[in-house]
Amino acid sequence: MAKVIQTAVAPVFLITGIAATLGVLSNRLARITDRARALERKLKISSDEEFNRSLATELRALLKRARCIHIAFSFSVLSATLVSAVVMLLFMANIQAINLGTAIAGCFMVAMLLLILAFIALLGEVFLATRSMRRGMIFADIDLGE
Template identity: 45%
Template sequence: MAVDFEVVTISHAIQQAVAPVFLLAGIGGILNVLTNRLARIIDRSRNLHHRLETVSEERRLVILDELAMLTRRARVVHRAIGFSTTSALLVCVVIAMLFLGAVMSWNSSAAVALLFVFAMCFLIAALTGFLREIQLATRIMLNGP
């Protein structure tokens, strides 16, 4: 009978720990978008750096302005990636604590709640950074070159 209780306890712990896994999948999707945006920024920057050697002085100034904007965008995306990754790591710790708390009959509710709130704060910061980068990217289209 003790074995059945342990199986029930472990299966309940797994059920509790699986719910935040969906959040991890969402954060993974956000990280994918952010890393793709960063890769495009880097590719565009490399392209412009190669073109700098062969353009006129007037065009050179325009390219340098665009490179400055790309640098700003890359910094914003880099921070957003850091915030997203931190959020994902905190969710992983939440999952581990939920599982360990259930298996070891340990009341981890306060720690889990605090870690979850921190994870959401980091996710909010990441999404805010994503929005800021989108604004910077579309500013060029709206204001012209």
């Protein structure tokens, strides 16, 4: 049993890392949501068509960013679930004295694939955020001295 516990330590640390990633994703989603609510309030009270178009454009960009975060969050949770299954299968294999090596390896590989996809979705959200900045949606009224 001591060997199984030693083997299970690495996946448990991985779950901790995924939990930290979920915290980052939650914070990013909260900021996107707060910004979208502020823009919606401005959109409701403004009658300037040009200004409303720019707000609508930024809201669409925020929606795309929120979708990326949602995807990353979903993949991260699924990954953590599979890593938890790996730990459970390690103990079951030891207790029942059955070979679950293929199932354990399969779960772990799928968990890693999901984690890779989650990081790609997060990277996509970061690209969208920086693209919004380059397009002038953010910092539009700041003189950059150019």
